[in-house]
Amino acid sequence: MTHPASSDHASHSQFRLLGQRRFGPFFATQLAGAFNDSFLKQLVILLVTFHATEYTSLSPGLVANLAAGLFILPFVLFSAYAGQLADRFDKARVIRAVKAAEVAIMMVASAGFYLKSLPVLLASIFAMGCHSAFFGPVKYSLLPRVLAKEELTGGNGLLEMGTFLSILLGTLVAGVIAAVTTNPLWLSIALLGFAVLGLVSSLFIPATGEAAPDLKLRFSVVSETVATVKMGKREGEGVWNSLLxxxxxxxxxxxxxxxxxxxxxxxxxxxxxxxxxxxxxxxxxxxxxxxxxxxxxxxxxxxxxxxxxxxxxxxxxxxxxxxxxxxxxxxxxxxxxxxxxxxxxxxxxxxxxxxxxxxxxxxxxxxxxxxxxxxxxxxxxxxxxxxxxxxxxxxxxxxxxxxxxxxxxxxxxxxxxxxxxxxxxxxxxxxxxxxxxxVPEFLWRFVSWFVVHTLYRLRTSGTHHIPEEGAAILAPNHVSYVDALVLSALCPRPIRFVMDASIFRVPVLSWLFRQVNAIPIASAKREPETLEKALATVDAALRNGELVCVFPEGALTRDGQLAEFKPGIRRMLDACPVPVIPVGLVGLWASAFARNGKSVGGRLASLRPGRRLEAHVGAPLPAEVSVEELRSKVQGLLGPVPPMGEVRTFEVRS
Missing domain, CATH: 1.20.1250 (Growth Hormone; Chain: A;)
Structure with missing residues (x-):
């Protein structure tokens, strides 16, 4: 398997991937295939439209719909089996086999143009649909095998950009060629040329390894298609609704x-x-x-x-x-x-x-x-x-x-x-x-993205310390009402936030908090039942491998300084020992969302876009860490303690 690039390169342009072997040859292969798909379909439609008597007595509109239907049909018939092949065998090998088949398909299409046979041309379009049905699963599943998670969005962006532009180019070139010549020789050269280009570029795609070497292949149009769709549904609500x-x-x-x-x-x-x-x-x-x-x-x-x-x-x-x-x-x-x-x-x-x-x-x-x-x-x-x-x-x-x-x-x-x-x-x-x-996660992340990117310029460090899977507790300082949104913006995983019950019950906001499975908590003196229920919910979430965020101070800071940590987080760790990840949020104390005593006018003025905000994530601490040591680690992420009597603002000025 090709080792993905380090996250240290995440700040580089996505276009650098085009020059790297783990992505460049695959990108060229995809472009050639997308071009040929649209090129062949458009050529057939144009030649039947403008030279109908040479090919068929059917109406051009009917031929266009037939071509579209024949191209889509293989996705229903063969996608399930194509997914099995792409998981069972090395993805580079599967791509090369599909591209070799494309060369053969283009030879059949060339014969169709020489013979002026519409059935042969429609058969080649159906075969190209099969080609795309087998290429699709390996195309999108290859990316996470060769790209780091920080590169997935950029890699997919390049892929979609290249695909749509190649489809457009194939359509335009077909129009130009059909207007200039109907000579089968030139049509064949164009079709075979791009097919061979795709095959040659596929030879340079590095091996990825077999994702599921023990998978037994089963071919059944109906039962395996149904089973594959059910598998998508079982992968989780977020994945299933993303597919929809x-x-x-x-x-x-x-x-x-x-x-x-x-x-x-x-x-x-x-x-x-x-x-x-x-x-x-x-x-x-x-x-x-x-x-x-x-x-x-x-x-x-x-x-x-x-x-x-x-x-x-x-x-x-x-x-x-x-x-x-x-x-x-x-x-x-x-x-x-x-x-x-x-x-x-x-x-x-x-x-x-x-x-x-x-x-x-x-x-x-x-x-x-x-x-x-x-x-x-x-x-x-x-x-x-x-x-x-x-x-x-x-x-x-x-x-x-x-x-x-x-x-x-x-x-x-x-x-x-x-x-x-x-x-x-x-x-x-x-x-x-x-x-x-x-899927409230979509809405919650939209709100967090909008707030953070509209009002702030967020800089992060140490985000690699947040585990990609498995249980852990995030322990940040609590500066403002938007701390949860900032933390969501820097972490791709869903987070279960433990929050003050009085804020959790605010009308309208309560609906959103419930949708993202926030956990209301209160003090033992004020609401002992709420506290016990919160501790039980946190324990269940951690045992389920979820990421839970606890604000150990128990309340928003009122002076900008880090307050003493409450013992509640210790009870959570004693019940379910998991790593604790300290987080320091810097730059929010002077914002409109902190309890900093600002007037309404001052709060409105502080809403100006572009304020600097920093989030520093520390290395995971063992579950045995003391409350005092955890507080010391968070304080270290915020910087030195200010002199006595000085109010810390946490504002990082540009």
Whole structure:
């Protein structure tokens, strides 16, 4: 197995991965395959559309739908078996076998062009669907084998960027070649050239080892497909709902992208170049959003970006429908009847808003999809990663089929193209609410990401001391009401926060605290039953391998200094001995969320964005650590104790 890079490199650009053997050859292989997928499909559709008599008597629309259906079908039929292969054998070997098959498929396609045989060409499209069905599981499960966890978001961002741009390039090149020549020789050279390029680049992918060497392969279209989907559901609520969210993205994409040709032709009154501009704009938007994830996430898997993506998808899907309708109304006022070229379209008032909506739809799509893939990779057991991705591919295929059926039904019922897009925007809002209600971790991380990245510039050290799995207690100083959000922002794992019962019961906030399984606690003198229940809940959480955060001071600091630690944390460790991780939060005492005596005006002034905030994580301490030693370790992370009478502000000025 290729050893992932150290987290010391997490601050470097994600583009450095392109020059490294553990990622670069695989990236080139994926780009070549994505190009050939779209290139072949588009060539067949264009040749049948413009040279129908040479190939078939079927209508071009029927051929286009046949090609799309034949390409998707293998994902339902073979994804389960493909996941087994990718888990059972070395992923580099599986990729090379799939790429060798692609060369053979392109030879069949070349024969189809020479013979002008539509059945042979459709068979080659089905075979390419099989190729993609077998490549998909190994594609996404390879990344966590060769990348460090800090690189997963960047690696997935590059992968999505490259895939969408390659699909766009394949579509455009097919259009150019089909317009210039129908000579089978040149078509074959193009198809085989990229297939061979993918095969050659796959030879340089390093071995990854066998994730599940004892796995017994079973092929059954129905039973193994059902079993694979059930495996995805058993992997945990977070993973399962992430799989559903990814599939929902492909549902929305299938609805919106399938309407782009009709939108460009019938609503925007453009020619084929306008449709091309719309598709190119969307692809570039996806690429930009995918790359942006790395910067916004702070080099970690940050599902807090997913709600941002879903909000943007809803807003700009709806606005795209409205802006297209307004553009069409403006054209009717002008009395324009001829189809617009792309230059005429851009010169017409309202076109830039349409393109901005399409581009932003892509950007927020990237922000939505990349963290979800990285989250699934991070939370899935290595020996099952390929099969979990297979479950996702099955769900994606089903989602796209349902999307096609819904679109056809609504359009047949008289719903306009823009009306269908508006329906999709409304459904997206409802599905997003359902997901965030079902998996509160998404919503909680969104709130933590938004607060920390809007108001502060967070710098961290020692975060590698937080275990990736297993029980532990985080023991930070307690400076402000947003301490829990800051800690959530620096840790990719879910944290069970032990918090004051009076704050836990605050209306509205109480709902959110309950959703993230916070643990209310009170003093033995005030609420002994609440205390005992809290200790029992903490004990159960630790025995279940969860990460629990306890603020040992028991209350917010009132003078900016570290208070004495309460003995409650000692009781927790005596009941369930686990490592204790000291944490020092620096820079929050002067914020609007601390009990620092500031006036309302002063608190509002301190909300200015960009304040420096630091979080220092210390090495784990044994469960036998004394309360005094633990306090000393936390104090050491904060810096020297201030002189007597001096109020420590913890403010780090730029």
């Amino acid at each position: 969210a990814i599939s929902w993205f492909w549902f929305v994409g299938a609805v919106v992208l399938s309407q782009i040709p009709a939108l460009g032709k019938d609503v925007l009154h453009g020619d084929t170049t306008v449709v091309t501009v719309l598709l190119a704009t969307f692809s570039i938007g996806i690429a930009a959003g995918s790359l942006l994830c790395e910067r916004l996430s702070g080099h970690k898997v940050e599902i807090g970006l997913v709600p941002i993506g879903s909000i943007g998808l809803t807003v700009f899907t709806a606005d795209m429908a409205w802006s297209c309708d307004r553009f069409a109304s403006a054209l009717q006022t002008l009395g324009t009847s001829l189809p617009l070229s792309w230059t005429q379209f851009l010169a017409t008032s309202g076109s830039l808003r349409v393109l901005a909506d399409v581009a932003l739809l892509g950007v927020f799509g990237g922000l939505f999809i990349v963290p979800l893939y990285a989250f699934v990779q991070l939370r899935t057991a290595p020996q099952r990663q390929s099969r979990i991705i297979s479950a996702n591919n099955i769900l994606n295929a089903v989602a796209m089929v349902i999307a096609a059926g819904m679109s056809a039904g609504l359009l047949a019922a008289g719903v306009s193209v823009t009306g269908l897009i508006l329906v999709c925007a409304g459904l997206n809002a409802l599905v997003a609410l359902y997901i965030y209600r079902t």
